[in-house]
Amino acid sequence: MALRLWNTLTRRKEAFEPIDSANVRMYACGPTVYDLAHIGNARPVIVFDVLFRLLRVLYGADHVTYVRNITDIEDKIITRAKERGISIRDLTEKTAAQFHADIAELGVLEPTVEPRATDNVAGMIDLIGRLIERDHAYAADGHVLFHVPSMPEYGALGRRSLEDMQAGARVEVAPYKRDAMDFVLWKPSNSDEPGWDSPWGYGRPGWHIECSAMSLRYLGETFDIHAGGIDLVFPHHENELAQSCCALDVPRMANYWLHNGFLQVEGQKMSKSLGNFTTINDLLAEAPGEALRLTMLTTHYRQPINWTAEGVREARRALESWRQHVGDHMASEAPAEVVEALKDDLNTPRAIAALHEFRREAARGDNEAAGKLKAGAGLLGLLQVPQADWDAWRPRDHAVDESQVASLIEARNAARAAKDWGEADRIRDELTALGIVLKDGPEGTTWDLAG
Numbered sequence: 001m002a003l004r005l006w007n008t009l010t011r012r013k014e015a016f017e018p019i020d021s022a023n024v025r026m027y028a029c030g031p032t033v034y035d036l037a038h039i040g041n042a043r044p045v046i047v048f049d050v051l052f053r054l055l056r057v058l059y060g061a062d063h064v065t066y067v068r069n070i071t072d073i074e075d076k077i078i079t080r081a082k083e084r085g086i087s088i089r090d091l092t093e094k095t096a097a098q099f100h101a102d103i104a105e106l107g108v109l110e111p112t113v114e115p116r117a118t119d120n121v122a123g124m125i126d127l128i129g130r131l132i133e134r135d136h137a138y139a140a141d142g143h144v145l146f147h148v149p150s151m152p153e154y155g156a157l158g159r160r161s162l163e164d165m166q167a168g169a170r171v172e173v174a175p176y177k178r179d180a181m182d183f184v185l186w187k188p189s190n191s192d193e194p195g196w197d198s199p200w201g202y203g204r205p206g207w208h209i210e211c212s213a214m215s216l217r218y219l220g221e222t223f224d225i226h227a228g229g230i231d232l233v234f235p236h237h238e239n240e241l242a243q244s245c246c247a248l249d250v251p252r253m254a255n256y257w258l259h260n261g262f263l264q265v266e267g268q269k270m271s272k273s274l275g276n277f278t279t280i281n282d283l284l285a286e287a288p289g290e291a292l293r294l295t296m297l298t299t300h301y302r303q304p305i306n307w308t309a310e311g312v313r314e315a316r317r318a319l320e321s322w323r324q325h326v327g328d329h330m331a332s333e334a335p336a337e338v339v340e341a342l343k344d345d346l347n348t349p350r351a352i353a354a355l356h357e358f359r360r361e362a363a364r365g366d367n368e369a370a371g372k373l374k375a376g377a378g379l380l381g382l383l384q385v386p387q388a389d390w391d392a393w394r395p396r397d398h399a400v401d402e403s404q405v406a407s408l409i410e411a412r413n414a415a416r417a418a419k420d421w422g423e424a425d426r427i428r429d430e431l432t433a434l435g436i437v438l439k440d441g442p443e444g445t446t447w448d449l450a451g
């Protein structure tokens with residue numbers, strides 16, 4: 001059977017036909033590096049890593065180019081760096097390094113290229129220039145905007161009604177917009193904000209144009225697969241598609257658009273206010289990365305997933321039992337049962353069921369099944385950690401939770417304002433115990449890690 005993928009663009013499961021089977025090209029929107037990645041962010045990273053591994057098996061490891069970017073220009077980054085009193089570079093470097101460490105523990109392969117937005121601003125300026133030249137964009141008041149009515153097909157990916165998109169856009173219409181739906185390609189920066197010189201003045205790109213420029217540079221005008229979480233369909237992917245097609249005069253930016261469903265924690269939307277906001281790093285302190293990875297793959301990538309502590313425990317038990325049976329058997333080629341399951345729109349639950357079956361056969365002394373278990377798990381990125389490391393795994397201390405630090409600082413400021421010095425000192429001690437040093441200055445309180 002050919003590889004079949006559900007395509008958001010056509011709303012159908014389609015046979016996958018690469019533009020060039022000697023170079024299959026995929027792009028996944030990567031993290032915005034202002035804070036620790038949460039377990040929801042891990043979902044696209046893991047499921048599209050499985051797709052990357054599958055494509056490497058089907059087309060050859062040297063015939064797949066996977067680009068996953070790092071968004072290191074974004075207003076949330078500017079705000080967070082200010083709050084923490086550190087430089088933007090410092091914040092994005094540290095956050096990106098932590099992201100890499102976290103996902104490596106989840107068994108995620110490095111993409112072929114991992115471009116950073118800050119290294120690609122020239123490409124963005126070039127694309128924006130082309131859009132203006134082609135009358136798809138206009139400069140106004142230091143901004144450059146994409147003019148949505150200039151593209152009759154706008155909205156084809158998200159398939160939202162024009163009324164819906166307009167209603168969403170009307171919430172806050174800047175006076176310089178010709179149409180409420182027009183979106184920002186470039187915006188002005190103050191002298192204390194990151195910026196680049198451009199034909200439209202000192203400023204910085206909008207988020208969407210970053211991905212259009214980075215995918216063009218590494219994958220060309222039209223590539224095979226564009227992936228991300230379902231929340232990115234509109235407006236992010238719709239806008240990427242509009243920019244790329246209009247600037248380059250091509251009918252398609254990518255042929256297949258893949259989107260993973262959302263992750264909830266214990267049946268609830270993850271949010272800081274509900275106190276169930278879980279970072280990858282938190283979970284890695286409590287369970288081995290492979291157990292988290294298997295938990296993620298037990299649900300089909302397009303379904304919503306309910307993340308539970310029980311699910312992680314179950315996955316860990318499953319891995320434990322698989323490990324007892326793979327022994328020293330040499331891994332054979334990835335077994336057909338697993339490959340075929342994945343070729344059916346990445347049906348990981350079916351692939352995992354096949355692994356359980358191999359384990360049962362291996363337990364009855366079938367050495368070939370033990371080899372298939374090892375190789376099939378390998379295709380899913382599982383059973384890769386050496387047995388000695390798996391055995392040595394222990395729970396560890398949690399990394400610093402920045403939002404917890406921020407709310408403690410806020411509580412301490414409130415106590416100080418109320419002249420409750422005892423409480424303020426108590427909170428400072430609590431922060432010290434977490435390894436945080438406070439710096440009270442004229443701009444307010446900032447913090448750093450001790451040592």
Ligand code: AMP
Nearest residue numbers: 031032040041043044228229261262263
């Ligand atoms: P962001 O850093 O917010 O741009 O998100 C990075 C990636 O994580 C995007 O592909 C999002 O669609 C995805 N994502 C964010 N939250 C969740 C969630 N709760 N469940 C699944 N995917 C998510």
Ligand code: ZN
Nearest residue numbers: 029211236240
């Ligand atoms: Zn993107």
